[in-house]
Amino acid sequence: MTDVDEAALASRAAEGDPDAFGALVATHAPMARRVAFAILEDREDADDAAQEGFLSAWQAIRRYDARRAFRPWLIQIVVNAARDLRRRRRVRFTDQLDHVAAASRDDPARDASATDLGERLRAALATLPERQRMAVVLFDAEGYPQAEIASILGIPEGTVKSDVFHGRRALRKVLESVKEEWDE
Amino acid sequence: MSDLSPLSASRDEELGGMMRDALAPHHDAAFVTRVRARMTARQPAWDDELARWFWQGLAAASVAMVVAGWAWASGATTAQADASVAIELLDGARPGAEVLLASVTATR
Numbered sequence: 582m583t584d585v586d587e588a589a590l591a592s593r594a595a596e597g598d599p600d601a602f603g604a605l606v607a608t609h610a611p612m613a614r615r616v617a618f619a620i621l622e623d624r625e626d627a628d629d630a631a632q633e634g635f636l637s638a639w640q641a642i643r644r645y646d647a648r649r650a651f652r653p654w655l656i657q658i659v660v661n662a663a664r665d666l667r668r669r670r671r672v673r674f675t676d677q678l679d680h681v682a683a684a685s686r687d688d689p690a691r692d693a694s695a696t697d698l699g700e701r702l703r704a705a706l707a708t709l710p711e712r713q714r715m716a717v718v719l720f721d722a723e724g725y726p727q728a729e730i731a732s733i734l735g736i737p738e739g740t741v742k743s744d745v746f747h748g749r750r751a752l753r754k755v756l757e758s759v760k761e762e763w764d765e
Numbered sequence: 766m767s768d769l770s771p772l773s774a775s776r777d778e779e780l781g782g783m784m785r786d787a788l789a790p791h792h793d794a795a796f797v798t799r800v801r802a803r804m805t806a807r808q809p810a811w812d813d814e815l816a817r818w819f820w821q822g823l824a825a826a827s828v829a830m831v832v833a834g835w836a837w838a839s840g841a842t843t844a845q846a847d848a849s850v851a852i853e854l855l856d857g858a859r860p861g862a863e864v865l866l867a868s869v870t871a872t873r
Contacts, residue, residue: 597809599801599804599805602804603797603801603804606797606800606801607793607797610790610793610796610797610800611789611790611793614790614793614796615785615788615789615790618788618790619788624790624791627790628790628796631796632796632799632800632803635800636800636803636804636807639804639807639809640807640808640809641809642809643809698783698787699786699787700787702783702784702787703787703788706784706787706788717784718784718788720776720781721776721777721778721780721781721784722780722781722782722784722785722788723781723785724776724781727774742774749777749780752780752784753780756780756783
Protein backbone atom coordinates (compact mmCIF):
# COMPACT_ATOMS: atom_id res chain seq x y z
CA MET A 582 0.00 0.00 0.00
CA THR A 583 1.42 3.41 -0.96
CA ASP A 584 1.49 6.41 1.36
CA VAL A 585 -1.16 8.05 -0.82
CA ASP A 586 -3.52 5.05 -0.53
CA GLU A 587 -2.95 4.96 3.19
CA ALA A 588 -3.60 8.68 3.58
CA ALA A 589 -6.85 8.31 1.63
CA LEU A 590 -7.93 5.34 3.76
CA ALA A 591 -7.01 7.16 6.97
CA SER A 592 -8.95 10.17 5.82
CA ARG A 593 -12.05 8.04 5.08
CA ALA A 594 -11.61 6.24 8.40
CA ALA A 595 -11.47 9.63 10.16
CA GLU A 596 -14.92 10.29 8.68
CA GLY A 597 -16.12 7.09 10.35
CA ASP A 598 -15.87 4.60 7.45
CA PRO A 599 -15.42 1.15 9.12
CA ASP A 600 -14.29 -0.55 5.88
CA ALA A 601 -11.49 1.98 5.44
CA PHE A 602 -10.39 1.43 9.02
CA GLY A 603 -10.65 -2.34 8.50
CA ALA A 604 -8.27 -2.07 5.55
CA LEU A 605 -5.82 -0.19 7.78
CA VAL A 606 -6.14 -2.90 10.43
CA ALA A 607 -5.28 -5.56 7.82
CA THR A 608 -2.24 -3.57 6.68
CA HIS A 609 -0.84 -2.79 10.11
CA ALA A 610 -1.86 -5.89 12.09
CA PRO A 611 1.47 -7.74 11.66
CA MET A 612 3.49 -4.71 12.75
CA ALA A 613 1.20 -3.94 15.70
CA ARG A 614 1.30 -7.56 16.88
CA ARG A 615 5.11 -7.75 16.60
CA VAL A 616 5.57 -4.55 18.59
CA ALA A 617 3.07 -5.67 21.25
CA PHE A 618 4.85 -9.01 21.47
CA ALA A 619 8.20 -7.24 21.90
CA ILE A 620 6.73 -5.52 24.97
CA LEU A 621 4.71 -8.38 26.47
CA GLU A 622 6.69 -11.48 25.37
CA ASP A 623 3.50 -13.50 25.20
CA ARG A 624 1.51 -14.16 22.02
CA GLU A 625 -1.96 -14.08 23.56
CA ASP A 626 -1.30 -10.97 25.60
CA ALA A 627 0.28 -9.31 22.56
CA ASP A 628 -2.83 -10.02 20.47
CA ASP A 629 -5.09 -8.70 23.23
CA ALA A 630 -3.02 -5.52 23.45
CA ALA A 631 -2.85 -5.06 19.67
CA GLN A 632 -6.60 -5.57 19.44
CA GLU A 633 -7.21 -3.07 22.24
CA GLY A 634 -4.89 -0.64 20.45
CA PHE A 635 -6.82 -0.94 17.18
CA LEU A 636 -10.18 -0.55 18.91
CA SER A 637 -8.97 2.48 20.89
CA ALA A 638 -7.66 4.00 17.65
CA TRP A 639 -11.04 3.37 15.99
CA GLN A 640 -12.87 5.04 18.88
CA ALA A 641 -10.55 8.04 18.72
CA ILE A 642 -10.39 8.17 14.91
CA ARG A 643 -12.11 11.57 14.77
CA ARG A 644 -9.21 13.04 16.71
CA TYR A 645 -6.71 11.74 14.13
CA ASP A 646 -5.23 14.50 11.96
CA ALA A 647 -5.40 13.06 8.42
CA ARG A 648 -2.57 15.36 7.26
CA ARG A 649 -0.13 13.38 9.41
CA ALA A 650 1.13 9.81 8.96
CA PHE A 651 -1.22 7.16 10.31
CA ARG A 652 1.37 4.55 11.31
CA PRO A 653 3.14 6.51 14.10
CA TRP A 654 -0.22 7.64 15.50
CA LEU A 655 -1.41 4.03 15.59
CA ILE A 656 1.77 2.55 17.02
CA GLN A 657 1.75 5.05 19.88
CA ILE A 658 -1.73 3.79 20.84
CA VAL A 659 -0.66 0.13 20.53
CA VAL A 660 2.44 0.72 22.67
CA ASN A 661 0.30 2.41 25.34
CA ALA A 662 -2.21 -0.47 25.25
CA ALA A 663 0.60 -3.04 25.61
CA ARG A 664 2.17 -1.13 28.49
CA ASP A 665 -1.21 -0.84 30.22
CA LEU A 666 -1.78 -4.56 29.88
CA ARG A 667 1.71 -5.35 31.16
CA ARG A 668 1.14 -3.10 34.16
CA ARG A 669 -2.12 -4.90 34.99
CA ARG A 670 -0.54 -8.29 34.37
CA ARG A 671 2.44 -7.43 36.56
CA VAL A 672 0.17 -6.66 39.47
CA ARG A 673 -1.43 -10.09 39.15
CA PHE A 674 1.58 -12.22 38.25
CA THR A 675 4.63 -10.54 39.75
CA ASP A 676 6.02 -13.71 41.28
CA GLN A 677 5.74 -15.87 38.18
CA LEU A 678 7.24 -13.20 35.91
CA ASP A 679 10.23 -12.65 38.16
CA HIS A 680 10.86 -16.37 38.13
CA VAL A 681 10.67 -16.63 34.34
CA ALA A 682 12.78 -13.52 33.78
CA ALA A 683 15.49 -14.75 36.13
CA ALA A 684 15.64 -18.07 34.34
CA SER A 685 15.94 -16.52 30.90
CA ARG A 686 18.54 -14.01 32.05
CA ASP A 687 20.98 -16.76 33.12
CA ASP A 688 22.26 -17.33 29.61
CA PRO A 689 19.84 -17.31 26.72
CA ALA A 690 22.50 -18.48 24.27
CA ARG A 691 22.84 -21.74 26.16
CA ASP A 692 19.16 -22.31 26.75
CA ALA A 693 18.70 -25.95 25.79
CA SER A 694 15.14 -25.40 24.59
CA ALA A 695 16.12 -22.56 22.30
CA THR A 696 16.95 -24.69 19.30
CA ASP A 697 16.34 -22.44 16.35
CA LEU A 698 17.46 -18.95 15.49
CA GLY A 699 14.03 -17.40 16.07
CA GLU A 700 13.78 -18.84 19.55
CA ARG A 701 17.31 -17.76 20.37
CA LEU A 702 16.62 -14.27 19.13
CA ARG A 703 13.37 -14.03 21.11
CA ALA A 704 15.16 -15.27 24.21
CA ALA A 705 17.92 -12.72 23.67
CA LEU A 706 15.37 -9.94 23.18
CA ALA A 707 13.71 -10.97 26.44
CA THR A 708 16.95 -10.35 28.32
CA LEU A 709 17.15 -6.72 27.15
CA PRO A 710 15.61 -3.97 29.29
CA GLU A 711 12.25 -3.03 27.77
CA ARG A 712 13.33 0.41 26.55
CA GLN A 713 16.37 -1.05 24.79
CA ARG A 714 14.29 -3.85 23.29
CA MET A 715 11.67 -1.42 21.99
CA ALA A 716 14.31 0.92 20.55
CA VAL A 717 16.05 -1.82 18.58
CA VAL A 718 12.79 -3.44 17.41
CA LEU A 719 11.17 -0.16 16.34
CA PHE A 720 14.35 1.01 14.61
CA ASP A 721 15.81 -2.07 12.93
CA ALA A 722 12.76 -4.31 12.54
CA GLU A 723 10.00 -1.75 11.96
CA GLY A 724 11.97 1.07 10.34
CA TYR A 725 10.87 4.00 12.46
CA PRO A 726 13.20 7.03 12.46
CA GLN A 727 15.03 7.57 15.74
CA ALA A 728 13.29 10.91 16.35
CA GLU A 729 9.89 9.23 16.04
CA ILE A 730 10.93 6.41 18.39
CA ALA A 731 12.01 9.05 20.91
CA SER A 732 8.54 10.57 20.69
CA ILE A 733 6.76 7.19 20.96
CA LEU A 734 8.79 6.08 23.98
CA GLY A 735 8.96 9.53 25.57
CA ILE A 736 12.76 9.61 25.79
CA PRO A 737 15.49 11.83 24.24
CA GLU A 738 16.76 10.91 20.76
CA GLY A 739 20.28 10.42 22.14
CA THR A 740 18.93 7.77 24.48
CA VAL A 741 17.32 5.96 21.54
CA LYS A 742 20.68 5.91 19.72
CA SER A 743 22.40 4.54 22.78
CA ASP A 744 19.67 1.91 23.34
CA VAL A 745 19.83 0.76 19.72
CA PHE A 746 23.61 0.44 20.00
CA HIS A 747 23.52 -1.61 23.21
CA GLY A 748 20.56 -3.69 22.05
CA ARG A 749 22.26 -4.57 18.76
CA ARG A 750 25.47 -5.48 20.55
CA ALA A 751 23.65 -7.93 22.83
CA LEU A 752 21.69 -9.49 19.97
CA ARG A 753 24.75 -9.79 17.78
CA LYS A 754 26.54 -11.71 20.51
CA VAL A 755 23.74 -14.30 20.44
CA LEU A 756 23.73 -14.49 16.64
CA GLU A 757 27.48 -15.01 16.58
CA SER A 758 27.22 -17.90 19.02
CA VAL A 759 24.52 -19.48 16.82
CA LYS A 760 26.73 -19.09 13.75
CA GLU A 761 29.63 -20.71 15.56
CA GLU A 762 27.43 -23.68 16.45
CA TRP A 763 26.32 -24.00 12.85
CA ASP A 764 29.95 -23.88 11.64
CA GLU A 765 31.01 -26.69 13.98
CA MET B 766 25.12 -6.62 9.24
CA SER B 767 25.99 -2.95 9.58
CA ASP B 768 28.95 -1.75 11.58
CA LEU B 769 28.29 -1.32 15.25
CA SER B 770 28.54 2.32 16.20
CA PRO B 771 26.69 4.31 18.82
CA LEU B 772 26.43 7.14 16.29
CA SER B 773 25.00 5.02 13.50
CA ALA B 774 21.68 6.32 12.20
CA SER B 775 21.21 3.66 9.53
CA ARG B 776 19.13 0.53 9.99
CA ASP B 777 20.64 -2.93 10.25
CA GLU B 778 18.49 -4.59 7.58
CA GLU B 779 19.76 -8.12 8.25
CA LEU B 780 19.17 -7.97 12.00
CA GLY B 781 15.85 -6.21 11.40
CA GLY B 782 14.69 -8.98 9.06
CA MET B 783 15.68 -11.67 11.55
CA MET B 784 13.81 -9.88 14.32
CA ARG B 785 10.69 -9.50 12.17
CA ASP B 786 10.80 -13.26 11.47
CA ALA B 787 11.35 -14.07 15.15
CA LEU B 788 8.50 -11.83 16.31
CA ALA B 789 6.15 -12.67 13.41
CA PRO B 790 2.64 -13.50 14.59
CA HIS B 791 0.49 -16.28 13.14
CA HIS B 792 -3.01 -16.22 11.67
CA ASP B 793 -3.18 -12.57 10.64
CA ALA B 794 -6.50 -13.05 8.84
CA ALA B 795 -8.16 -14.45 11.98
CA PHE B 796 -6.83 -11.55 14.03
CA VAL B 797 -8.14 -8.97 11.55
CA THR B 798 -11.55 -10.67 11.50
CA ARG B 799 -11.64 -10.61 15.30
CA VAL B 800 -10.82 -6.88 15.46
CA ARG B 801 -13.36 -6.01 12.75
CA ALA B 802 -16.08 -7.95 14.54
CA ARG B 803 -15.47 -5.93 17.70
CA MET B 804 -15.42 -2.57 15.93
CA THR B 805 -19.22 -2.40 15.82
CA ALA B 806 -19.36 -2.48 19.62
CA ARG B 807 -16.81 0.36 19.88
CA GLN B 808 -18.03 3.15 17.63
CA PRO B 809 -16.05 6.39 17.28
CA ALA B 810 -16.83 8.88 20.02
CA TRP B 811 -19.14 11.75 19.07
CA ASP B 812 -17.89 14.06 21.81
CA ASP B 813 -14.79 14.55 19.65
CA GLU B 814 -17.04 15.78 16.85
CA LEU B 815 -18.83 18.15 19.24
CA ALA B 816 -15.48 19.43 20.49
CA ARG B 817 -14.51 20.20 16.91
CA TRP B 818 -17.62 22.40 16.52
CA PHE B 819 -17.17 24.15 19.86
CA TRP B 820 -14.71 26.79 18.66
CA GLN B 821 -16.75 27.63 15.57
CA GLY B 822 -19.84 28.08 17.73
CA LEU B 823 -17.89 30.25 20.14
CA ALA B 824 -16.62 32.43 17.28
CA ALA B 825 -20.15 32.83 15.91
CA ALA B 826 -21.50 33.83 19.32
CA SER B 827 -18.67 36.37 19.70
CA VAL B 828 -19.52 37.95 16.35
CA ALA B 829 -23.18 38.15 17.28
CA MET B 830 -22.35 39.82 20.60
CA VAL B 831 -20.03 42.37 18.99
CA VAL B 832 -22.63 43.29 16.36
CA ALA B 833 -25.42 43.53 18.94
CA GLY B 834 -23.24 45.66 21.20
CA TRP B 835 -22.33 47.97 18.36
CA ALA B 836 -25.96 48.35 17.32
CA TRP B 837 -27.06 49.08 20.88
CA ALA B 838 -24.24 51.59 21.51
CA SER B 839 -24.92 53.50 18.31
CA GLY B 840 -28.65 53.68 19.09
CA ALA B 841 -29.64 51.91 15.95
CA THR B 842 -33.22 50.83 15.41
CA THR B 843 -34.11 47.15 15.32
CA ALA B 844 -34.41 47.30 11.55
CA GLN B 845 -30.99 48.95 11.24
CA ALA B 846 -29.47 46.35 13.58
CA ASP B 847 -30.97 43.54 11.51
CA ALA B 848 -29.49 45.08 8.37
CA SER B 849 -26.08 45.40 10.05
CA VAL B 850 -26.13 41.80 11.15
CA ALA B 851 -27.13 40.72 7.64
CA ILE B 852 -24.25 42.70 6.13
CA GLU B 853 -21.79 41.14 8.58
CA LEU B 854 -23.09 37.68 7.80
CA LEU B 855 -23.18 38.03 4.04
CA ASP B 856 -19.77 39.64 4.00
CA GLY B 857 -18.35 36.42 5.44
CA ALA B 858 -15.08 38.06 6.47
CA ARG B 859 -15.51 37.38 10.17
CA PRO B 860 -14.63 33.91 11.48
CA GLY B 861 -17.66 31.77 12.11
CA ALA B 862 -19.96 33.97 10.01
CA GLU B 863 -21.07 31.03 7.86
CA VAL B 864 -22.06 29.04 10.94
CA LEU B 865 -24.07 31.96 12.34
CA LEU B 866 -25.68 32.55 8.92
CA ALA B 867 -26.71 28.92 8.76
CA SER B 868 -28.27 29.06 12.23
CA VAL B 869 -30.11 32.36 11.42
CA THR B 870 -31.55 31.02 8.15
CA ALA B 871 -32.53 27.78 9.84
CA THR B 872 -34.66 29.61 12.42
CA ARG B 873 -36.55 31.71 9.84
